[in-house]
Amino acid sequence: MVDVFTVNGDNNLMETSSRFITIEGAEGVGKSTCIAVVESWLEGQGLSYVSTREPGGTPLGEKLRALLLDPASGTIDPLAELMMMFASRAQHVSEVIKPALALGQWVVCDRFTDSTYAYQGGGRGLSMEVIRQIEQVALQGFTPDLTLVLDLPVDDGLERVANRGERDRFEREERVFFERVRNAFMQRAAWGDHYRVIDASGTEKVVGSRVRRTLKEFLGSVD
Ligand code: Z5A
Secondary structure, X not given: OOEEEOOOOHHHOOOOOOOEEEXXXXXXXXXXXXXXXXXXXXXXXXXXXXXXEOOOOOHHHHHHHHHHXXXXXXXXXXXXXXXXXXXXXXXXXXXXXXXXXHXXXXXXXXXXXXXXXXXHHHHOOOOHHHHHHHHHHHHOOXXXXXXXXXXXXXXXXXXXXXXXXXXXXXXXXXXXXXXXHHHHHHHHHOOOOOEEEEEOXXXXXXXXXHXXXXXXXXXXXXX
């Protein structure tokens, strides 16, 4: 699932070099709303961007995603799950993300490596050090320029998605799993200066204005 948006054509791009933005957070935090705000902000700046997601974003990644989310896949060994996430990511980075950035397009990605630390590390209990080693092999130091981590109490997030119909393999996890996921996201966010934690409580309008303010502040600080 990759959408490419060119606004005004390459000749009219701002003189800002392209950036890789990831949106993260646990269940029901409102990533879709946040992504829509980021996209509309980029369009407002006349910037060309690619919008994509993980797991997925390439034909191979989308096949892996289907296997990972399908409850019929049953219990996947946590290490196998970890490898599938990074297999999807390695393909995604080489086939979509790096080529887009090289063309001067911005990239907006719904989840990336921080989700692996949160879900496979925090949620499943895999060693963060093992994840770091595999990340190093798969991505060789490639990281986002900006990561927006949406944060919401677990019960509020679960309530938002309660009526969403059939649950995928992750959505079937217990509440305590999502508590571990949320804690792991917060620990990650304290780890580097490209993270911005956004309070995801309140109406979509309120959260949207927090996201816009963060984008403005961040871009002001890096250019
Ligand atoms: N996963 C992993 O384990 N390891 C990895 O490395 C990666 C992923 C990359 C698929 O991801 C699963 O893969 C994911 C983690 C795992 N599993 N889980 N859980 P996904 O991103 O496709 O799945 P998702 O987490 O379920 O995302 P989502 O549902 O598309 O996004 P969301 O943030 O959870 O929610 P939303 O759709 O934006 O909003 C949810 C609902 O809340 C919706 O009805 C909105 O209208 C409503 N909403 C949104 N904002 C508000 C506000 N402000 N107030 C009230 N209601 C709101």
